[in-house]
Amino acid sequence: MSLEPVDVLIIGAGASAATFAWSMADTRMQILCLEQGDWVNPSEYPSSTMDWESDNKFNSNPNHRANAADYPINDAESPISIANYNGVGGGTILFAGHYPRFHPSDFRVKSLDGVADDWPVDYQLLEKYYDENDRMMGVSGLAGDPAYPPKNAVMPPIPLGRAGETLARGLNDLGWHWWPSDMAIATEQYDGRDKCINLGACGSGCAQGAKASTDITYWPHAIRAGVQLKTQCRVREITVNKEGKATGAIYYDADGNEQFQPAEMVVMACNGIGTPRILLNSTSAQFPEGLGNSSGMVGKNLMFHPYAAVEGIFKEAMDGAKGPHKCVACHEFYETNLDRGFVRGFSFETQRGYGPAATAMRGVFTGRIPKGKGHHGAYGKLNERILGLVAICEDLPELHNQVTLDPELTDAHGIPAAKIQYTLSENSQKMLDFAVARGTEAMEAAGAEDIIAQRLIGNAGWHNMGTARMGTDPKTSVVNGWGRSHDVKNLFVIDGSVFVTSAAVNPTRTIQALALYFADTIKQKLASATLFD
Amino acid sequence: MSNIISTDSLFNDQQRHVIAAIADAMISADEAVNLPSASDSAILKTIMAKSEHFADRLVKYIEVFCKEIDPVTATPEALLGALDKNPQFRSFSKILTIIVMQSYYQDPRVLAAHGLAARPPFPLGHEVEAGDWSLLDPVKNRDPIYRPV
Numbered sequence: 143m144s145l146e147p148v149d150v151l152i153i154g155a156g157a158s159a160a161t162f163a164w165s166m167a168d169t170r171m172q173i174l175c176l177e178q179g180d181w182v183n184p185s186e187y188p189s190s191t192m193d194w195e196s197d198n199k200f201n202s203n204p205n206h207r208a209n210a211a212d213y214p215i216n217d218a219e220s221p222i223s224i225a226n227y228n229g230v231g232g233g234t235i236l237f238a239g240h241y242p243r244f245h246p247s248d249f250r251v252k253s254l255d256g257v258a259d260d261w262p263v264d265y266q267l268l269e270k271y272y273d274e275n276d277r278m279m280g281v282s283g284l285a286g287d288p289a290y291p292p293k294n295a296v297m298p299p300i301p302l303g304r305a306g307e308t309l310a311r312g313l314n315d316l317g318w319h320w321w322p323s324d325m326a327i328a329t330e331q332y333d334g335r336d337k338c339i340n341l342g343a344c345g346s347g348c349a350q351g352a353k354a355s356t357d358i359t360y361w362p363h364a365i366r367a368g369v370q371l372k373t374q375c376r377v378r379e380i381t382v383n384k385e386g387k388a389t390g391a392i393y394y395d396a397d398g399n400e401q402f403q404p405a406e407m408v409v410m411a412c413n414g415i416g417t418p419r420i421l422l423n424s425t426s427a428q429f430p431e432g433l434g435n436s437s438g439m440v441g442k443n444l445m446f447h448p449y450a451a452v453e454g455i456f457k458e459a460m461d462g463a464k465g466p467h468k469c470v471a472c473h474e475f476y477e478t479n480l481d482r483g484f485v486r487g488f489s490f491e492t493q494r495g496y497g498p499a500a501t502a503m504r505g506v507f508t509g510r511i512p513k514g515k516g517h518h519g520a521y522g523k524l525n526e527r528i529l530g531l532v533a534i535c536e537d538l539p540e541l542h543n544q545v546t547l548d549p550e551l552t553d554a555h556g557i558p559a560a561k562i563q564y565t566l567s568e569n570s571q572k573m574l575d576f577a578v579a580r581g582t583e584a585m586e587a588a589g590a591e592d593i594i595a596q597r598l599i600g601n602a603g604w605h606n607m608g609t610a611r612m613g614t615d616p617k618t619s620v621v622n623g624w625g626r627s628h629d630v631k632n633l634f635v636i637d638g639s640v641f642v643t644s645a646a647v648n649p650t651r652t653i654q655a656l657a658l659y660f661a662d663t664i665k666q667k668l669a670s671a672t673l674f675d
Numbered sequence: 676m677s678n679i680i681s682t683d684s685l686f687n688d689q690q691r692h693v694i695a696a697i698a699d700a701m702i703s704a705d706e707a708v709n710l711p712s713a714s715d716s717a718i719l720k721t722i723m724a725k726s727e728h729f730a731d732r733l734v735k736y737i738e739v740f741c742k743e744i745d746p747v748t749a750t751p752e753a754l755l756g757a758l759d760k761n762p763q764f765r766s767f768s769k770i771l772t773i774i775v776m777q778s779y780y781q782d783p784r785v786l787a788a789h790g791l792a793a794r795p796p797f798p799l800g801h802e803v804e805a806g807d808w809s810l811l812d813p814v815k816n817r818d819p820i821y822r823p824v
Contacts, residue, residue: 302806339800
């Protein structure tokens with residue numbers, strides 16, 4: 143059944159979609175977004191129950207969560223499993239809100255370090271879009287960070303707490319950089335949202351509304367401006383006509399009925415796993431290898447951020463699970479220094495502490511809390527005494543790291559599941575080892591009595607990038623410098639799939655700045671009637 | 676939260692007793708510090724509700740486990756030894772350990788005994804000290820550390 147055509151059809155309602163839709167709304171075009179999940183009711187977030195640490199409905203692993211909106215992901219051939227959330231707001235529903243920008247050097251990896259490629263955009267071009275996004279989302283932080291060109295914060299930083307102070311003293315003793323984290327968390331009342339009250343449950347949704355998920359930031363503004371958002375609509379494929387122009391999307395509605403939504407432009411916003419999955423499933427005579435895939439790059443160059451963790455156990459009480467998880471960032475080892483034995487670098491972000499159940503599990507599974515005799519005393523020594531650092535290591539693009547369609551596994555609608563094939567590069571392995579050594583040094587300097595080091599966090603595939611990369615060469619990239627498919631002039635990709643390299647920081651702020659830039663460029667080209675040239 | 680009523684439980688009484696025995700072996704009561712056993716009725720109710728999600732697997736594990744040891748009459752040390760030292764029970768041990776820890780450490784009495792807020796985080800939240808921002812002074816005095824492009 144075919145519906146009334148729209149001008150702009152956006153697939154997915156996460157970070158990039160919300161940002162893009164809001165910006166495009168001032169064109170007064172008919173804009174429709176299809177999202178396979180639904181709106182989250184904040185009263186259902188676990189932080190209002192005693193079970194807040196273990197509510198599976200908000201587990202970040204879609205295979206464990208298995209909500210109706212989730213599709214299976216075969217990650218058996220990856221040491222890192224995927225973390226995501228399928229619903230309005232996407233990954234911002236569950237993210238910790240740690241919200242750094244890229245460094246200027248992150249856009250010039252080939253020119254500076256001789257590896258990977260340069261981006262077709264740079265920090266200078268994106269700066270005003272970063273600023274605009276910061277205002278829309280509400281970013282707390284502190285100006286003056288020597289790790290960045292000058293930038294302002296919209297609101298004051300989140301509190302250091304005992305955890306941040308303890309770590310800061312250690313980092314000062316080492317002479318290393320640190321700065322209060324830029325966070326997408328309101329520290330004052332902002333845009334109708336209340337300020338953070340340190341629930342400490344950021345990773346399972348913010349019942350307070352202080353964390354800036356896009357369901358409560360961009361989407362209300364976009365919908366008021368006339369954008370339509372339909373939920374529980376799972377897109378199966380994007381269709382093309384015989385001229386190779388995208389014509390719309392086939393999807394299953396909330397009742398499971400197949401529908402066809404015609405559109406003048408189709409915009410993919412399902413991020414690094416979801417976008418290539420749909421494009422690869424959209425085969426036709428013109429695109430037998432998947433829509434927009436003449437380069438063969440759709441699904442290829444999958445980048446995660448390999449995460450290492452180093453935790454210190456302290457004699458004095460820290461913050462436990464009180465407060466946002468991240469409060470201090472360290473970029474001492476961000477920029478390339480070949481003396482370290484690897485190229486590119488990593489950033490550290492704090493893991494402020496753990497809740498009561500997480501503390502128990504951490505202690506039991508690392509042998510520090512016995513089961514049986516001695517349990518209670520050992521628990522008391524860890525209770526609110528763990529403070530951690532995680533290292534976000536830059537991942538380089540490699541063709542063999544990829545997303546494909548699983549040959550056997552499907553979702554509830556029979557759409558092939560995504561299959562992940564990924565191996566850690568030698569560069570990543572060396573970087574992880576170095577990060578663990580530096581993290582251990584930092585914890586010792588901070589006064590930790592005992593240290594737990596984890597070289598690779600397996601359930602840490604939060605950042606999925608590179609699988610529909612930007613570039614100027616249609617042979618080696620999927621979209622151009624403003625997100626338009628090289629092959630299909632009315633098809634766009636606006637999410638983390640377009641990343642050329644991964645940087646060593648969380649991607650969401652850059653995803654959103656790019657989405658604003660893409661929208662701006664599209665609007666300019668619409669005005670000059672050159673959008674589809 | 677499971678909405679299965681007790682008569683609809685996916686576990687029979689024997690299986691429930693086995694889980695209770697293992698829970699008690701993992702975390703026993705310490706009355707001196709007001710800490711209940713993990714087999715306390717309120718905590719066990721939570722354990723059984725969480726176990727429903729893994730019922731198919733746990734029922735099979737319990738059947739095999741009971742051939743190795745009688746969980747109801749064995750000492751806690753013997754029980755934990757059989758659970759944790761035999762590789763064939765690795766998944767069984769991991770699942771039950773997670774469920775017991777999650778269930779135990781959400782009980783208000785346990786939280787209170789450990790000096791923790793015996794309530795959900797929302798809506799009251801918590802106080803976190805702002806911290807000493809003068810700690811930033813050495814960093815503020817640094818030259819830019821990002822590479823110019």
